[in-house]
Amino acid sequence: MTPDIIPPESDAAKAILQVDMLKQLSLAEQQRHALQHELDTLKERFRYLHQATQDAVWEWDLLKNVGWYGDGLHQLFGYTPETLGDGIQFWYNSIHPSDKDRVLNGIHAVIDSGEKNWRDRYRFKRADDSYAWVLDRGYVIHDAAGVAVKMIGSMQDVTVEIEAKEALRESEEKFRGAFDQLAVGISIADPSGNFLSVNKAYPNIFGYSEAELTSKKISDLSHPDELEGDRRIIQDLLSGRQQMVAREKRYIHQSGKIIWGRVFGTVIYDAYGKPKYIVGVLEDITEQRQVVQALRANEERLRLVIDAAKIGTWNYDPLTGIVMWDDRCKAMFGMRPEDPIDYAEFLLRVHPEDRERADRANQNAIKGLDNGEYDLEYRTIGKYDQKIRWVRAKGRSYKDETGTTVLYTGTTIDITEEKERTQKLQEQEERFRLLATSIPQIVWTTDEHGIVDYMSEKWVQYTGHVPTYEKFSFRTLMHPDDLERVIPAWNECMRKGITFRMEYRLRNIHTNEYRWFDCTTAPLMGQQGKVVKWIGSATDVHDQKMVELHLEQKVAERTKELVQSNQQLEKSNAELEQYAYVTSHDLKEPLRKIRTYSNLITTKFHSQLAPDVQHYFTKIESASFRMTALIDDLLKYSQLSTTETPFIEVDMNEIVARIAAEFDDTLKQKEITIDVAPLPTLQAIPIHLHQLFLNLFSNAIKFSKQDIPNNITITSSLLSAEEKNSYPSLTNAGDHYKIQFKDNGIGFSQQYAEQVFNIFQRLHNRKDFEGHGIGLALCRKIVHNHHGVISVTSEEQKGATFTIILPSGQ
Numbered sequence: 060m061t062p063d064i065i066p067p068e069s070d071a072a073k074a075i076l077q078v079d080m081l082k083q084l085s086l087a088e089q090q091r092h093a094l095q096h097e098l099d100t101l102k103e104r105f106r107y108l109h110q111a112t113q114d115a116v117w118e119w120d121l122l123k124n125v126g127w128y129g130d131g132l133h134q135l136f137g138y139t140p141e142t143l144g145d146g147i148q149f150w151y152n153s154i155h156p157s158d159k160d161r162v163l164n165g166i167h168a169v170i171d172s173g174e175k176n177w178r179d180r181y182r183f184k185r186a187d188d189s190y191a192w193v194l195d196r197g198y199v200i201h202d203a204a205g206v207a208v209k210m211i212g213s214m215q216d217v218t219v220e221i222e223a224k225e226a227l228r229e230s231e232e233k234f235r236g237a238f239d240q241l242a243v244g245i246s247i248a249d250p251s252g253n254f255l256s257v258n259k260a261y262p263n264i265f266g267y268s269e270a271e272l273t274s275k276k277i278s279d280l281s282h283p284d285e286l287e288g289d290r291r292i293i294q295d296l297l298s299g300r301q302q303m304v305a306r307e308k309r310y311i312h313q314s315g316k317i318i319w320g321r322v323f324g325t326v327i328y329d330a331y332g333k334p335k336y337i338v339g340v341l342e343d344i345t346e347q348r349q350v351v352q353a354l355r356a357n358e359e360r361l362r363l364v365i366d367a368a369k370i371g372t373w374n375y376d377p378l379t380g381i382v383m384w385d386d387r388c389k390a391m392f393g394m395r396p397e398d399p400i401d402y403a404e405f406l407l408r409v410h411p412e413d414r415e416r417a418d419r420a421n422q423n424a425i426k427g428l429d430n431g432e433y434d435l436e437y438r439t440i441g442k443y444d445q446k447i448r449w450v451r452a453k454g455r456s457y458k459d460e461t462g463t464t465v466l467y468t469g470t471t472i473d474i475t476e477e478k479e480r481t482q483k484l485q486e487q488e489e490r491f492r493l494l495a496t497s498i499p500q501i502v503w504t505t506d507e508h509g510i511v512d513y514m515s516e517k518w519v520q521y522t523g524h525v526p527t528y529e530k531f532s533f534r535t536l537m538h539p540d541d542l543e544r545v546i547p548a549w550n551e552c553m554r555k556g557i558t559f560r561m562e563y564r565l566r567n568i569h570t571n572e573y574r575w576f577d578c579t580t581a582p583l584m585g586q587q588g589k590v591v592k593w594i595g596s597a598t599d600v601h602d603q604k605m606v607e608l609h610l611e612q613k614v615a616e617r618t619k620e621l622v623q624s625n626q627q628l629e630k631s632n633a634e635l636e637q638y639a640y641v642t643s644h645d646l647k648e649p650l651r652k653i654r655t656y657s658n659l660i661t662t663k664f665h666s667q668l669a670p671d672v673q674h675y676f677t678k679i680e681s682a683s684f685r686m687t688a689l690i691d692d693l694l695k696y697s698q699l700s701t702t703e704t705p706f707i708e709v710d711m712n713e714i715v716a717r718i719a720a721e722f723d724d725t726l727k728q729k730e731i732t733i734d735v736a737p738l739p740t741l742q743a744i745p746i747h748l749h750q751l752f753l754n755l756f757s758n759a760i761k762f763s764k765q766d767i768p769n770n771i772t773i774t775s776s777l778l779s780a781e782e783k784n785s786y787p788s789l790t791n792a793g794d795h796y797k798i799q800f801k802d803n804g805i806g807f808s809q810q811y812a813e814q815v816f817n818i819f820q821r822l823h824n825r826k827d828f829e830g831h832g833i834g835l836a837l838c839r840k841i842v843h844n845h846h847g848v849i850s851v852t853s854e855e856q857k858g859a860t861f862t863i864i865l866p867s868g869q
Contacts, residue, residue: 114213119147119197121170121207126150135216137186155182155190166197170207175199177210180217192221244341250297250334252277264320264343266313277339282309282317296326297334307344318345373454375402375467377425391450391473393441410438410447417452424456425467431456433469449478477586501576501597507590509553521576521599523569538564538573549580556582556590562600575604654680704744706869711738711748711798715773718752725760731769738775739796742869743845751841752800754834755861759802762859772801778864791846791866798865803858812851845869 115131126146132138143149154162158181169177177197182190197212244261248254254273262272265280281289285308295301303325312318321342329335371388375381382405386396392408394400409417417437424433433454438447454469488504492513502515514526522536534542541563552559559580564573580595661668661676668676712735719726719733726733741748756771763769778795789795807815818836838861842849845865853859 114215116213117146117150117197117211119210119212121209131214135214136183136191139186142186153184155184158182162195169197170199170210173201173205173207175201177212180221183214191216192218244339244343246277246339246341248277248337248339250337252293252337255336261341264318264341265310277337280310282311285309292324293337296324296337302326318343319348320344369473371471373469373471375425377456377464377467388471391448391471392439393444393446393448395443398442408439408442410440413437421454421467424454425464427456427458427462427464431458431464436474448473449475480586499599503595505580505593505595507592509549509593521567521574522565523567533565536566536568538566552580553590553593556584558582559595562604565597574599574601576600704746706742706744708740709743709745709748710740711775714745714748714752718749718756721753722756722760729760729763729769730767731760731763731771734770734772736774738773738798739867741796741845741865741867743865747841747844751838751863754838755800758834759800759804759859762804762806763802764804764856770803772799774799774801786848786864788848789846789864789866791869794867795847795864796867798863800861800863801858806853806855806858808855809853812853815851816849 115135116129117132118127120126124145124147126143126149128138128143128146132143133140138149151159151163162179162181165179166177169175175198177199178195180192180194183193183195184190194215194217195212196215197210199207200209200211202208242260244264245258246254246261247256253276257269257272259269262269265272267275277293278286278289288306288308292301292304292306296304303323305321305323307319307321310318310320321344323340325338326334327336327338369387371391372385373388374383380402382400382402384400389396389398389400392405394408406414406418417435420433420435423429424431433452433456435453436449436451438449440447450471451474452469452471454467456464457466457468459465492515499517500515501517501521503511503518504513505511511526511532519525524536534546537545545561545563548561549559560578562575562577564575566573576597577600578595578597580593582590583592583594585591657676657679661673661680665673715735715738719735725731759769759771775796775798778797782797783789783795816835816839818833839849842863842865846869847863847865849861849863851859851861
C-alpha cells in the first residue's frame with residue numbers, strides 16, 4: 060500500500076515541519092544545558108585547582124595583546140583588578156629591571172620557535188613595591204594553521220624557596236669561613252683516629268702543612284705520656300659513655316718542642332646511630348700557661364716591688380664608710396699599725412693648707428668625676444712625731460652595674476726626698492744660668508711644652524732682640540725658607556721626647572742679616588721618665604756654612620760634567636751598536652759566498668769528487684752555518700745592552716704558550732710533556748722575554764734524555780719579604796715573582812752552575828750537542844736588563860731547575 064503523499068503547501072505538511080523544528084530546538088536546548096553543566100563543572104574544578112595551588116593564573120591573547128589574571132594575583136602580590144590595565148603592560152612594568160630583557164627574550168623565543176612550554180624564574184614587583192621571586196610557567200596554544208594565538212599559565216611565589224636556598228648557601232659559606240678562619244684548630248677524624256679534615260688553624264698549631272697533617276692520626280701528635288689517657292677518652296666517646304670531653308694535655312710540635320692544648324672532643328653519629336666522625340676543637344694554650352706562670356711570678360715581683368718601693372695601699376668602701384690602710388700607709392701619716400683609721404682621721408692628718416684640696420679631690424673621684432681617677436700630692440703631719448711629709452696618692456673608684464660606687468682604692472708613696480731634690484734642682488738651675496752667660500753659645504731653656512722660660516745674654520748679642528718670655532717664639536727671627544723643615548722636626552722631637560738637632564738661620568733685627576746656627580735641644584727627664592724641661596744651645600756656624608755651600612756648588616758643577624760625559628758615552632755606545640751591526644753584515648757576506656760556492660761544487664762536480672773531498676766540503680758548509688749562527692747570537696748579545704724598547708705589560712702565559720706551539724713537533728717527537736702553572740703579568744720587553752724562554756725551552760729539549768719520557772715544568776710564586784732579603788741585588792721596590800723552569804734531562808754537576816751563564820762556555824762536546832755557548836749568557840743578560848736575577852741548580856742525570864726572579868714593575 061502506497062502511503063499518501065502530503066503536498067508541501069498543505070497545512071498538514073506545515074504542521075509536521077513545525078513539530079520537527081520544535082524537536083530539534085528541544086534537542087539543541089538539551090545539548091546547551093549539558094555543555095553549560097560541563098562548563099560549570101570545569102570552572103568549578105579550575106577554581107578548586109586554583110585555590111589548591113595558590114598560584115596566580117593568567118591568560119594572554121597573543122592576537123589582541125591583552126592579558127587576564129586570576130584572583131591569585133591579589134592573594135600573592137596584593138594587586139586589585141583595577142590596577143591591572145590591559146594586563147600585559149602591567150606584567151611588563153612589574154618585572155625587575157635586571158631580569159626584564161632575559162624574561163622577554165625567553166618567552167618570545169618560545170613563541171617564535173613554535174614551542175609550547177615556557178618557564179622562567181624572575182623577580183616580580185608586589186603592590187607594596189617590594190619584589191618577590193616567582194616561578195612563571197606558560198603553555199602556548201596554536202590555531203589550525205600553527206599560529207600562536209593564546210598563552211595560558213600560572214605564576215608561583217617561590218620567594219621563600221629562593222631565600223631558603225640563599226640562606227642555606229650563606230650558612231654553608233659562613234660555616235666554611237668560620238671553619239677555616241677560627242683561631243682555634245678544628246679537626247674531623249674517623250673512629251680509628253685518622254684525620255680526615257682540618258681547618259687552617261689546626262696545622263699552624265703543630266707546624267705541619269695541611270697535607271702532612273691529614274696523613275697522620277690523632278695519636279701521632281700527642282705526647283707519649285698522654286697516649287693512654289687519649290685511648291680511654293676516645294673509647295668513652297665511641298661507646299657513648301660520654302657525649303663530650305674536655306681536657307688540657309701536651310702535644311709534640313713538628314719541631315719537637317712540647318706545646319699545651321685545651322681540647323674539646325665529641326662524636327657525630329650516622330643515620331644508624333653508629334659513630335661516624337670524631338670532632339675535636341683544639342686551643343693552643345701554651346702561651347696562656349706561660350702567661351699564668353708569668354702572672355704568678357709578676358704577682359710575687361709586684362709584692363716585692365711594693366715592699367722595696369715602700370708603697371702604701373688603701374681601700375675605702377663608700378657604702379659602709381670603712382677605711383682600710385696597710386702599715387706602710389699609716390707610717391706616712393706618722394701613725395702606728397694598731398691605730399684605727401677613718402675618713403675624718405685621714406683629713407685630720409693632712410696639712411691644713413692642703414686639707415680642702417685633698418678632700419675635694421677624693422670626693423670628686425668617689426663621685427666618678429675625671430673617670431673616677433685620683434692623683435694628688437699633699438703634705439701630712441705625723442700624729443705622734445708632728446713631722447711634715449710629702450706624699451703622692453693615686454686611686455680610682457669602681458662602680459657596679461647600677462652606677463653606684465662600690466670601691467675606692469689606691470696607693471700612697473712618700474715623695475719627701477723627691478721634693479727635696481726638686482728644691483736642689485732649682486738651686487742648680489740658678490747656677491746653670493750663671494754658667495750660660497759665660498760661654499759663647501746662645502743657651503735657652505723651655506718648659507715641658509716648649510715655651511721658652513730662659514734665654515742667655517748671647518741671644519741679645521747675636522739677634523739684637525730682647526725676649527719678653529710671653530708667647531716668645533724663635534719663628535719671628537727664623538729665615539722663612541727654614542721654617543717648613545724646622546718646625547715639624549721640632550714638634551716631632553717634643554712628641555717623642557728626643558733630642559733635636561738642626562741648622563737654621565737667625566736674623567739680626569738691626570742689620571736684617573741672617574747667620575747660620577747649629578742648634579741642639581735636649582730633654583731633661585724627671586723621676587718618672589717624663590720631660591720636665593728642654594735645654595738648648597745654638598752655635599754660630601755661619602762661616603763654616605759658607606764654605607760648605609761653596610763646596611756644594613763645586614760638586615754640582617762636577618755632576619754636570621759627569622752628565623755630559625755620560626751623554627757622550629751613550630753616543631759612543633750607539634756608534635758601537637751600529638758598528639757591530641755593520642761588522643756582522645760584512646762577516647756574514649763572505650760566509651754566504653763560501654756556502655754558495657761549496658754547494659755549487661758539491662752539486663755540479665759531485666760524481667768527480669772523491670769521498671774524502673765531499674766530506675771536507677760538508678765540514679766547510681757546516682762550519683760556515685755555525686759561524687753565521689754565532690755572529691747572529693753575538694749581535695743579539697751586544698744589542699741587549701743598548702735597546703731602547705719600552706717596558707710594557709706582558710702576559711707570560713701568552714709568551715710560554717707561543718713558544719710551546721713553536722716547538723710542538725719537536726716536543727712530540729722527543730716525548731716531552733709540559734706542565735705550566737698560571738704565570739704573572741709583568742712590565743717587560745716582550746721580545747726579550749720571548750728570547751729568554753725560547754732559549755730555556757731549546758736548552759731543555761737539547762739536553763733531554765733519550766728513549767724515556769721527559770717533562771718540563773714551569774711554576775710561579777710571589778716572592779716573600781724574607782726571600783727578597785736573600786737577593787741583595789734586587790733594587791726595585793714593589794712585588795717580585797719567582798719563576799722556576801724545571802726539566803728532568805741529563806743535567807750537570809752543580810759546580811758548573813755559574814760557568815753555564817758565561818758566554819762561549821760549553822759543558823758538552825759539539826758532536827754530542829750542537830750550540831755556541833751563548834744561549835744562557837743571553838738569558839742572564841735579559842734577566843739583568845729587567846733588574847732581576849737568574850740562577851740554576853742541577854744534578855747529573857736528574858735535570859736542571861732555572862730560577863728567575865723578576866719585578867712586577869719597572
